[in-house]
Amino acid sequence: xxxxxxxxxxEHYALYSSHEERAEVPFDDLRDAILNNRLxxxxxxxxxxxxxxxxxxxxxxxxxHRERGxxxxxxxxxxxxxxxxxxPLTRWSVNATxxxxxxxxxxxxxxxxxxxxxxxxFHEQGIVEQVLGALNLWEVPPESVVLExxxxxxxxxxxxxARVLERLRDKGLRIAIDDFGAGYASFSYLKxxxxxxxxxDRSFVKDMLVDPRAAQLVRxxxxxxxxxxxxxxxxxxxxxxxADRLIGMGCDFGQGWYFGRPQPADTFxxxx
Ligand code: C2E
Ligand code: CA
Ligand code: CA
Ligand code: CA
Numbered sequence: 001x002x003x004x005x006x007x008x009x010x011e012h013y014a015l016y017s018s019h020e021e022r023a024e025v026p027f028d029d030l031r032d033a034i035l036n037n038r039l040x041x042x043x044x045x046x047x048x049x050x051x052x053x054x055x056x057x058x059x060x061x062x063x064x065h066r067e068r069g070x071x072x073x074x075x076x077x078x079x080x081x082x083x084x085x086x087x088p089l090t091r092w093s094v095n096a097t098x099x100x101x102x103x104x105x106x107x108x109x110x111x112x113x114x115x116x117x118x119x120x121x122f123h124e125q126g127i128v129e130q131v132l133g134a135l136n137l138w139e140v141p142p143e144s145v146v147l148e149x150x151x152x153x154x155x156x157x158x159x160x161x162a163r164v165l166e167r168l169r170d171k172g173l174r175i176a177i178d179d180f181g182a183g184y185a186s187f188s189y190l191k192x193x194x195x196x197x198x199x200x201d202r203s204f205v206k207d208m209l210v211d212p213r214a215a216q217l218v219r220x221x222x223x224x225x226x227x228x229x230x231x232x233x234x235x236x237x238x239x240x241x242x243a244d245r246l247i248g249m250g251c252d253f254g255q256g257w258y259f260g261r262p263q264p265a266d267t268f269x270x271x272x
Pocket of ligand 1: 059
């Protein structure tokens with residue numbers, strides 16, 4: 001309904017970019033950007049803290065806008081979720097990411113890639129087949145793909161989420177719980193949920209050095225992950241001190257500006 005309404009009225013959505021400046025994102029503009037391939041995949045390294053080597057990468061969407069330059073996803077993902085554009089956007093994101101991975105694989109760099117999945121797409125008929133079809137097309141092994149889902153997405157419809165994600169897990173894909181600790185969480189989903197990674201939200205990691213309670217919570221989340229026999233990934237690691245603390249706590253992976261910023265996929269893969 002929102003999709004049709006926005007289409008009719010040519011309504012402009014008021015949104016805030018991550019830089020907190022007001023940005024008006026017109027629906028038609030975003031639809032055209034998705035259809036005409038003006039979105040780009042950027043990749044950010046995920047660092048293996050135990051082996052001290054590159055452990056993977058996360059795919060992050062950017063919109064290369066004619067006038068505005070690179071628009072961050074916070075300025076268009078919420079609009080795409082409200083209007084149904086998230087469905088073609090996800091199709092684009094999965095395909096474009098795996099296309100870049102195929103290039104990396106052919107060059108001998110078989111790194112796992114993490115792709116963000118919005119809860120909205122769980123309702124989409126054939127979403128599982130779409131993901132599997134893309135893996136097949138680009139000849140990327142399912143074991144190399146991690147699907148990142150937020151706690152809020154899971155809690156919106158735990159039964160449906162579990163059903164969709166279990167089917168994907170059964171095909172060999174891995175599931176990460178994104179922004180862990182920042183959402184409306186319930187331990188009950190951890191009990192049945194087929195996750196293989198917990199990504200500790202940046203809001204805890206960024207305060208670790210100055211706030212002992214934040215540090216204790218990070219430690220507790222790492223221990224929780226290990227009790228569940230899954231990997232802990234810390235997000236938003238911006239300096240060496242934080243990285244060292246995380247290593248001391250036994251955290252498995254780290255992601256953040258200290259290890260590398262998101263870069264255009266071609267640049268990232270050429271640098272491997
Ligand atoms: P996220 O999945 O939590 O992604 C991590 C965000 O933190 C990214 O912002 C990344 O650039 C940023 N970041 C990484 N390291 C640091 C750091 O050390 N310090 C700080 N301050 N920030 C750091 P980005 O790229 O703006 O993405 C924002 C959100 O948009 C993502 O949050 C994700 O939820 C969503 N998103 C991005 N691409 C897609 C996509 O293709 N599909 C869907 N459904 N969502 C996407
Ligand atoms: Ca993510
Ligand atoms: Ca996250
Ligand atoms: Ca986030």
